[in-house]
Amino acid sequence: MKKRKRRLLAGAVFSAVLCWGCGRTDAAAEAAGEIGKAQEIRIFEGGELVQTLEGQEERENFIQSLALGDWEPGALPEDAQPDGQFVCIQEETLKLGQNEEDRKLQELCRMDFYREESCILLEMGKLELVFEIPEDAAGALEQYL
Secondary structure, three states: OOHHHHHHHHHHHHHHHHOOOOHHHEEEEEHHHHHHOOEEEEEOOOOOEEEEEOOHHHHHHHHHOOOOHOOHHHHHHHHOOOOOOEEEEEEEOOOOOOOHHHHEEEEEEEEEEEOOOEEEEEEEEEEEEEEOHHHHHHHHHHHHH
């Protein structure tokens, strides 16, 4: 079941990337939908947890600040080091016969933020995609760190 979810998630991201040229707004909406499923967003700087966004409004503001519709495919220098990391977490789906309290948190995606390059490395399972982000989105992400 876990592999199936990851495949579906990877497929959604892959589809979003394929549609990037013909419908960036649709692709951004799809990516926002995936990130929007997060029940919490953990923010790390230098490997240390600095903040957790748990409230609905906090998460929505974070997603809005990403300006997903303006992301462009990009590249990172080999020696680039992330300045921060944003990890989207969701509680696993309740399975037949499983107790509510036995549900575990699982990672939906991970975004490594590179200030100097104004880039995001989006990791979803084994899929890794690099995007250049607008300066205003980079500035907003810096505020979370």
